[in-house]
Amino acid sequence: MSPVGLRPMRWPDIAEVHRVEAEVFTVDPWTLEQFWSELAHDTRHYIVAVEGERIVGYAGAFVLPPDSDVQTIAVAERAQGQGIGALLLAALLDRAVAAGCRQMLLEVRSDGGAAIALYERFGFERISMRRDYYAPGVDALIMRKRPLSRPGTPSESAP
Numbered sequence: 001m002s003p004v005g006l007r008p009m010r011w012p013d014i015a016e017v018h019r020v021e022a023e024v025f026t027v028d029p030w031t032l033e034q035f036w037s038e039l040a041h042d043t044r045h046y047i048v049a050v051e052g053e054r055i056v057g058y059a060g061a062f063v064l065p066p067d068s069d070v071q072t073i074a075v076a077e078r079a080q081g082q083g084i085g086a087l088l089l090a091a092l093l094d095r096a097v098a099a100g101c102r103q104m105l106l107e108v109r110s111d112g113g114a115a116i117a118l119y120e121r122f123g124f125e126r127i128s129m130r131r132d133y134y135a136p137g138v139d140a141l142i143m144r145k146r147p148l149s150r151p152g153t154p155s156e157s158a159p
Contacts, residue, residue, distance in 0.1 A: 002051045002052040003051075004049050004050065004051050004056060004057075004079075004082070004084055004087065005049070005050050006047050006048070006049055006050075006087060006088070006091050007047065007048060007050060008046065008047055008048075009039065009046035009047055009048045009058060009060070011036075011039060013048055013055060013058075014032060014035045014036060014039070015032070016054075016055045017035060017048065017055060017058045018030070018031075018032050018035060020055060020056075020057065020058065020074055020075075020076045021035075021058075021072075021074060023076060023077055024074040024075070024076070024077065025074065027134075027135070028134070030072070038060060038071065043062055043063060043064045044060055044061070044062060044063070044071065045060065045061050045063050045092070045095045046058065046059070046060035046061075047059055047060070047088065047091055047092075049075070049079075049084045049087060049088055051079065055076075056075060056076045056078075056079035056084060057073075057074060057075035057076060057079060057084045057085065057088055058072070058073075058074060058088070059072065059073040059074075059088035059089065059091070059092055060072050060073075060092075061092045061095065061096060061104070063095060063096055063099045063101060064101075065099050065100040065101050065102070066100065066101055066102040066103070067101060067102070067103055067104075067105070068092075068095075068096035068099070068101040068103070068104045068105070068148075069104065069105045069106060070089075070092060070104065070105070070106035073085055073088050073089060073092075073115075075088070080114075085114075085115075085118050086118060086121075086122075089118060089119075089122055090122075092104070093122065093145070093148060096148055097148050097149065101148055102146065102147055102148060103144055103145065103146035103147065103148060104124075104144070104145045104146075104148060105142065105143070105144050106119065106124065106142075106143050106144075107130070107133070107140040107141065107142050107143070108140065108141050108143060109134050109138055109139075109140065109141075110129070110134075110138060110139040110140065110141050111138055116141065116143075119143050119145075122145065123145050124143040124144060124145045125143060125144060125145070126141050126142070126143055127142050127143065127144050128141075128142040129141055129142065130142065
């Protein structure tokens with residue numbers, strides 16, 4: 001196995017990113033057009049995790065200080081459990097901090113135990129819920145990290 005690196009997502013990556021998307025999010029994957037639209041916005045920051053030349057994960061955030069939102073994070077099934085999701089999330093947080101954001105929000109499926117655990121490990125707290133958002137009986141948990149700090153540094157008290 002090659003080491004995993006991170007780099008900005010580029011237009012030619014969209015087809016491979018979409019393959020990972022369809023593998024991970026089998027019920028309601030984003031379309032190719034949604035990825036094209038996201039990359040076209042200057043308020044979006046998308047990165048890919050690459051192993052050799054192969055994309056094994058991706059993540060994106062809306063970054064418009066003082067706020068930021070995780071738009072998506074996914075890791076290919078064969079690469080899960082190796083810390084790639086944590087690398088991607090740390091990079092999104094770092095970008096938001098560098099841009100001057102004070103908080104980051106996200107929504108996650110209530111049945112996504114591994115994702116919820118990852119977000120909680122990074123200091124995200126559950127702040128709300130949208131009932132039946134993803135499907136009947138599958139809620140969306142709204143989570144927030146505030147104040148933001150660079151990954152690996154303690155958070156400061158909220159103003």
